[in-house]
Amino acid sequence: MKIDLVTIFPGILEGPFKESMIKRAVDRNLVEINLVDLRQYTHDRHRQVDDTPYGGGCGMILKPEPLFEAVEDLKNKTAANRTRVILLTPQGHKFNQQMARQLSGEEHLIMICGRYEGVDERVRSGIVDIELSIGDYVLTGGEIAAAVVVDAVVRLLPGFISEEAAANESFSEPLLEHPHYTRPPEYRDMKVPDVLLSGNHGEIEKWRRQQSLKRTYERRPDLLEQAELSTEDMEYLENISKSNN
Ligand code: SAM
Secondary structure, X not given: OEEEEEEOOHHHHOOOOOOHHXXXXXXXXXXXXXXXXXXXXXXXXXXXXXXXXXXXXXOOEEXXXXXXHXXXXXXXXXXXXXEEEEEEEEEEEEOOHHHHHHHOOOOEEEEEEOEOOXXXXXXXXXXXXXXXXXXXXXXXXXXXXXXXXXXXXXXXXXXXXXXXXXXXXXXXXXXXXXXXXXXXXXXXXXXXXXXHHOOOHHHHHHHHHHHHHHHHHXXXXXXXXXXXXXXXXXXXXXXXXXXXX
């Protein structure tokens, strides 16, 4: 997979991909991540990427010409069969694990990071395939939002984490994941549940499933509507519900 991040502040994105597991994915050629300075697609002395809004009002708008040229150039440079152009915007679809999974199957992503009041509307209608928001709040720019999306997508690339780990984690089902414990078995009077020390894999799996259901019921009951539940799961949830009433 190749990911091009188009930004006027590439420095903001230098850190997140140079550490830990994303760096390893880059080093192992699972993904190529390029920071693309939008100013290299300007033709004036001041390398102007923004301008005032038509109709007046505060703030600046990213101009269409450098963004169109950047996207066209990056598309021309790739050998990928298909490119998806993503605009980070608080007005986009709210990003989730399912979208991360879909995007992890793409060959080439171009992510446009907005700034100031955002981008000229012709960018959105002319060259963007997907508009993504990372939540209902407004950031100063799209770089951190893009880093969130890249992180979530890259860790789903084949070979990044084991299939088993990816299948068990929160939202994969969609259920929240069960709690985890590590050594020591007792810390400040807080004990690891006996079942996890029992070595009984059947009982451990059952406990994990039930904890996952309980967590989801308590914290994100909306997810249960989409989850595939067995008769045993339903009985367990009914019992929790009864004991809460
Ligand atoms: N005026 C815009 C509006 O009201 O929709 C907000 C612009 S915001 C200050 C500047 C840039 O930050 C946006 O163009 C976008 O790229 C990015 N941004 C801000 N919040 C975001 C969010 N929740 N998700 C994704 N990108 C966001």
